[in-house]
Amino acid sequence: MDRDGRPGPGRGRQFLLLAAAAAVGVPVWLFVGVLLHRLDGDPGGWFRTGDPLVAVGCLLALLWRRRFPLTVAMTVVIASTASALATGAALAALCSISTRRRPVEIGAVAVAYVTASQLAADLYPVPGSPAPVWYSLALAALTAGIAAAVGMAVGARRMELRSLRERAESAEREQAARAAQARFRERNRIAREMHDVLAHRISLVALQAGTLDHVTDLATAESRALVRGIAEGSHLALEELREVLGVLRSDAGRPEPPQLSADRIPDLVADARASGLDVTLTTDVTGTPADAVGRTCYRVVQEGLTNAAKHAPGAPVHVTLEGGADTGLAVTVRNAPAAARPARRPPVSGFGLPGLTERVGLAGGTLRHHPTPDDGYVLVARLPWPHPTREASV
Incomplete structure (x- = not known):
């Protein structure tokens, strides 16, 4: 050593x-x-x-x-x-x-x-x-110079190899750090996607199951409709989960599921209404937003309906979309206070609003959510209307 x-x-x-x-x-x-x-x-x-x-x-x-x-x-x-x-x-x-x-x-x-x-x-x-003194001195100096030159060349080569080794080790450490950071981001993305896909659907299923459990004077047709809604909601949850897992696995040749957009928000509201949620939709949007903004808008509405179904079952929910290319897009999900507290405290994942805030921030917008003076709750997202060529993937 x-x-x-x-x-x-x-x-x-x-x-x-x-x-x-x-x-x-x-x-x-x-x-x-x-x-x-x-x-x-x-x-x-x-x-x-x-x-x-x-x-x-x-x-x-x-x-x-x-x-x-x-x-x-x-x-x-x-x-x-x-x-x-x-x-x-x-x-x-x-x-x-x-x-x-x-x-x-x-x-x-x-x-x-x-x-x-x-x-x-x-x-x-x-x-x-x-021999003359100068001759012997010159011969000795020449010999010493050759030995010193060879040694300096060897030392330079060693320094170069050491520098290359250190650079390689530094590159390996940086690569390991980037890989760890990529794994961390991927875990967060998977958690966010799983929450967005499952929380909304399971919340609607839980809403229907709660209605079936607490309302005892339902007619046979109504009970069958609720049971059928629970079965269909569970099936859709499994299908959506399968689609998300397929995208995360990135199988070669596997077709990707259709991308979410603002055009599918009416279908989302219709599904929530069919599951027993009292929700209305008001749309005053001029033009078609960019794909990233449309996906973010869909997730905002989905999260708002999910939270309303979990924390304020039976309360009226109003969804408002307004704006355009000049003013940007404003998404508001407002629910009235619940008529009664849920029999059981709904589970809290911790990924909903924090993940939604991150998603809105990546799209260049802002998100606000707070209780209203009448004990309701409001969720407001303001999103930009970027040019398609400058759209960022969210």
């Missing part, structure tokens, strides 16, 4: 580094040995034992270069003064410190390497006339 907590090079990379350092040092050591043999005939005991031992120590020190990069690099470079075989280890240390791409550290190790190369000439003097 390196100091940043990331996995360091594996054993294979460590072996390759040590092998490369040895491959560079061995030819230098042999070359010096040949020159010494020509000079004295015997290279000496230090050359045969001490020089290899120092080189082995330098190679082993390279194993800790990740944990103590500058210390190991300076130690190996300085130790290479007493070992020709350690030349490869010194160049490997300079290359390793260069991967950090810190100019001060690279300059310090490079100067130490050039200085060590000059001092090594006193340990193993070359026979014949010595």
Whole structure:
């Protein structure tokens, strides 16, 4: 592990580094040995034992270069003064410190390497006339420059790979966040659709069942009509539920059910009236609203009738639609106070009015609902009349 907590090079990379350092040092050591043999005939005991031992120590020190990069690099470079075989280890240390791409550290190790190369000439003097000082300095500087350039290239490559890895991880996190947000929105949409489809129909069924249970003096024909209405309402609820589930599954080739629109509001009112709800409809709309506005208008009326059937059974309900392209669309659902409180408190889902407020807001409108002074309730939605090309899906 390196100091940043990331996995360091594996054993294979460590072996390759040590092998490369040895491959560079061995030819230098042999070359010096040949020159010494020509000079004295015997290279000496230090050359045969001490020089290899120092080189082995330098190679082993390279194993800790990740944990103590500058210390190991300076130690190996300085130790290479007493070992020709350690030349490869010194160049490997300079290359390793260069991967950090810190100019001060690279300059310090490079100067130490050039200085060590000059001092090594006193340990193993070359026979014949010595080379000019500038030549040996230039050769050592060129060698150090090549090692530093290779190390900086490796460091740049590592930074690029690290940046790509971080970007990939960031993209994965963003994708996971978007997927979680999409699942959250989809759950809310499913809950809203299920409420809109089932709450209205089941409320009408409950209204008919309550009438059948509390009114004991109904004629046989009236009782049969109520029972038939309950059966038909339950069947329609199942059909509508099946249609919603079919759309949510998005089966390939499956035809979508007809879209809701303002034109179907009279049918909605007629169904509520047939279920026993005392509802009247007044329409004063000039023109045909956009599809999104029409669907929202339908849902507003549906929610208003559902709440009236649940909380004020038997109370008269009045639905008013008015407006046009110049003034927008106004939808009002007003119910009078209930003659009597429901025998049982109706269940509250919590999705009705909050979901309707969100739906109206997506259409660019506003929704208000509050009790009236006569203990009734009113639901008012004001919707814009957008141009068809700018219509947003709701």
